[in-house]
Amino acid sequence: MRRARVAYAGAVHEAVEADKGLRLNDGRLVTEQEVVWLPPVEPKTVFALGLNYADHAAELSFKAPEEPLVFLKGPNTFIGHHGQTRRPAAVTYMHYECELAVVIGKTGRNIQRDRAYDYVAGYTIANDYAIRDYLENYYRPNLRVKNRDTCTPIGPWFVDKGDVPDPMNLALRTYVNGNLTQEGSTKDMVFDIPYLIEYLSSFMTLNEGDLILTGTPKGSVDTKVGDEVITEIEGLGRLVNTIVGDEAFGISEAAQAASNQAT
Incomplete structure (x- = not known):
């Protein structure tokens, strides 16, 4: 359903x-x-994976990590289907990231990988935009890269895990203004869903409503104001999002310049 x-x-x-x-x-x-x-779920703790596809790591001239690269995301980053994501005027490179989002369904600690799916409620699509201008280190993306308001559309649907027979074999695609720009498969994750659940729960409790954003394959390209970006995952639907400028949020050029100087 x-x-x-x-x-x-x-x-x-x-x-x-x-x-x-x-x-x-x-x-x-x-x-x-x-x-x-x-957003089809109200996120609690949100874990996001960096460089969890080897082809994306290679695209950035990095080796695939030997241990999951995990960072956290705040609640104000999330918006829904057909939402608008702000691109600050001074930014030179802001790209989408089509990601499978795993929704945790019950509390657990020290979960073994062979029981990991028992703790999954279902799945949705996340488009986790990154602003490369603010990136200091691909291994540890700072707050300005991944925690800006409106930077992570999710949805449109929450799909029960029973309706997704093999979450580790789903096609992912991104379209910008109708043109296919990214294509991959969840089978190419460096660390699969059971591994991530076992890893995260080994040192902290996972709770109902927590999300795991599992990373993106290669093919992330810059987006501009006015672009329509559609992230699609097999069986989960198509998440539509539009890039807008500062003026859509009532931010003047002077205010944006002052903000840039302050940060």
Whole structure:
């Protein structure tokens, strides 16, 4: 089953996919265009993987890591399907990252890899934008690279794990303005989902609602204001996002220049 969270008529609703749109939890049928799409889950702790595809690491002239490169993300980074992501005016390189997001379904600690999927509730799509101008070290991306407001669209659907027979063999694709720019498969992860769950839970508790963003394959390219970016994962749907400039957020050129000087 594909489930969503949307805003409609002044309220937030759980919804499921229907033949002609969405069925809200109160029974009403609405079209996809009538609602505001929200992240399909409310993220708690969010773990994100760097360089978890060997081809992406090679694309950046790095070797694949010997241990997972993990950083954390704050809640204000996340927006929903058809959302807008801000590209600061002074930025010269901002690229998408199509990623499989694993949603943890129950609390666990010291989880063995052969039981890892018992702790998974399901999956969604994440597009984890990175601003390379602010990158100091690919192995430890700093906050300005990966934790900016609106930089991580997720959705549109939360898909139950039972509807994804093999999450380690899903095609990933990204389209910019209708052109295919990135293509890969989850089978090419350096560290697979069971390994990541075992690794993370070996030193901290995983809780219901935590997310693991599992990295992106090669093919990330710069995006510009006005671009429509669609990240697609087999069986999970297509996540649509638009790049907008500072003016869409009411930020003047003078304010942006002052912000750049301060940081």
